[in-house]
Amino acid sequence: MGAGDSTGGAIARRFAREGYVACVVRREASRLSRLVEEIESAGGQARPFGVDARDEDQVVALFDSIERDVAPLEVVVFNIGANVRFPVTETTARAFRKVWEMACFGGFLTGREAAKRMLSRGHGTIVFTGATASVRGGTGFAAFAAAKHGLRALAQSMARELGPQGIHVAHTVIDGAIDTPWIAENFPERHALKDRDGILNPDDIAEAYWQLHRQPRSAWTHELDLRPWMEPF
Numbered sequence: 001m002g003a004g005d006s007t008g009g010a011i012a013r014r015f016a017r018e019g020y021v022a023c024v025v026r027r028e029a030s031r032l033s034r035l036v037e038e039i040e041s042a043g044g045q046a047r048p049f050g051v052d053a054r055d056e057d058q059v060v061a062l063f064d065s066i067e068r069d070v071a072p073l074e075v076v077v078f079n080i081g082a083n084v085r086f087p088v089t090e091t092t093a094r095a096f097r098k099v100w101e102m103a104c105f106g107g108f109l110t111g112r113e114a115a116k117r118m119l120s121r122g123h124g125t126i127v128f129t130g131a132t133a134s135v136r137g138g139t140g141f142a143a144f145a146a147a148k149h150g151l152r153a154l155a156q157s158m159a160r161e162l163g164p165q166g167i168h169v170a171h172t173v174i175d176g177a178i179d180t181p182w183i184a185e186n187f188p189e190r191h192a193l194k195d196r197d198g199i200l201n202p203d204d205i206a207e208a209y210w211q212l213h214r215q216p217r218s219a220w221t222h223e224l225d226l227r228p229w230m231e232p233f
Contacts, residue, residue, distance in 0.1 A: 001025045001053055001110050002079035006180040007129065009035045010202035011077055014210050016044030020074065023066050025049045053080055053106030063113040072121065075213050076114035078107045079129040082147060085140040096143040103147035104154070111158055115167060122166040125213045128155045132175045159222050168220050170212050175227035176200050198230050 002008045003024035012022040016039045024032050029050030039046040047070055051058045066073060082102035086095060107128055118124030132138070134152040137145035155171035162169055177183050177190045177199045184191040193199050208226055215221060227233060 001051075001077065001106070002081070002129070003032060003035060004079070005035075006178055006202045007174070007205050008077075008079040009038075010206035011079065011209050012046065013039055013042070013044070014203070014206035015075060015213075016046060017042065018210070020045075021070055022046040023049060023070060025051050025053075025062065027052050053078075053110060054101040056109055059106075059109040059113055063117060067117055073114060073117050073124065075125045075127070076110060077127045077129070077209065078110045078151075080106055081129075081131070083131065083133075083141075083144055086143065087140055088142045091143055096146070099143040100147045100150065103144065104150035107151045108154055111154060111169075115158065115162055118167050119162070119165055124166075125168045125170070126158065126162075127170045127172065127209055127212060128152075130155075130171050130173045132173070134171070134173055156222070163220070166217070168213070168215070168217065170221060171223050172205075172208070172212075173223065173225045173227075174200065174205065175225060175233055176231040177228075178202060178205070193228070193230070196230070198228050200226065200228055 003012050003026055012024050012035060016022040022039055024035055024046055026032060029048045032048035036046040036048050049062055051062045053059060080102050082099045084099060111126055114126050128151055130152055131148050133141050133145040134148040152171055155169055159169035177187060179194055179199050179201055190199060205226060208224060212221060
């Protein structure tokens, strides 16, 4: 959920390389065509879905469709960001609500529906993508931090409830700039650190997600911090 052009796409490609059918989801299915082509040209399988993660009926229908028409869900990744910056006095109620719906409420709907399908089988992996804002609020990020704090709390509650029933629930803290066109355009000085491994490589993030899924249940990680070696924290 949230298969964009960087992290989400990289995660889909990584799992498809292992033989999984990547069910890639974003609001507009037409924007998934390049990702699907990349996966299929590499010998993998992908199915695109256009879904608004904030809409309960659409999310339920998505999970029903995948289970019915594709395969039983093994891994579900919630990767919607909603990273916006407003001074708190300029943050409208509409903006705050929209950010919360995208980054937190959408995670609840996705996680709930994943759990409903996985519990009957007694196994599965659910990963929620967090951010620096998941653990500390920053100037101008009242809405984003509130939503990401909520998503982290959701992941913690689900891990405690579902872990003893065989479901691995993990939360990742992605702490640092990611190698994306947006970073290159808006923060060229940060993007210039790419050659020194100073920003996060989406493929390396995806590898960490794959390793989370592969962990034996005798040593599950719940929360994983990922940041470049030179990132202060």
